[in-house]
Amino acid sequence: MDAFALLSEQAAMPLGSAYHASKWALEGLNEALALEVAEFGIKVTIIEPGGYATRGGKNPDPLNNGFLAEPNPAYDALRKRLSGAMGKQPAGDPAAAARVLLELADSDDPPLRILFGQGFQPMLEKVYADRLQNWSDTQELSRRAQGN
Numbered sequence: 088m089d090a091f092a093l094l095s096e097q098a099a100m101p102l103g104s105a106y107h108a109s110k111w112a113l114e115g116l117n118e119a120l121a122l123e124v125a126e127f128g129i130k131v132t133i134i135e136p137g138g139y140a141t142r143g144g145k146n147p148d149p150l151n152n153g154f155l156a157e158p159n160p161a162y163d164a165l166r167k168r169l170s171g172a173m174g175k176q177p178a179g180d181p182a183a184a185a186r187v188l189l190e191l192a193d194s195d196d197p198p199l200r201i202l203f204g205q206g207f208q209p210m211l212e213k214v215y216a217d218r219l220q221n222w223s224d225t226q227e228l229s230r231r232a233q234g235n
Contacts, residue, residue, distance in 0.1 A: 097114075097135060097214065101169065102162060102169065114133060130197050132200070133201075134191075134200075134201055135200060135201065136179070136204060137204025138204070139179040139184060139204075140180065140181065179203065187203065
């Protein structure tokens with residue numbers, strides 16, 4: 088038996104703090120759930136999707152996450168810089184994602200996590216390398232915070 092969680096969080100992006108908070112909460116929930124139900128033969132897969140050509144290919148502005156709130160002008164410069172970096176990856180085909188999702192559901196040993204889409208691997212390798220370096224750099228402070 089498999090359970091799937093559709094989310095997209097391993098790295099934070101500016102202008103998405105509320106979005107990231109909700110997605111990271113689901114990430115933790117599903118990782119814990121996988122550990123809790125493993126002994127019953129239930130497997131959980133967290134799917135980390137990129138952008139897909141949904142809504143008839145007319146997705147909302149990715150920098151506004153499709154919300155109807157007015158963008159705050161204080162962030163106009165940041166939004167402009169980000170818009171240059173966004174949209175470089177082609178939108179994925181939802182039908183192809185559905186086929187892979189069914190393949191995972193039929194798998195005897197699905198992964199806990201899988202990235203759907205292209206271009207994430209190098210970005211996540213950098214994110215995790217930076218995190219590991221930060222933890223290494225602050226190890227002395229961490230030790231002292233223990234109080235021993």
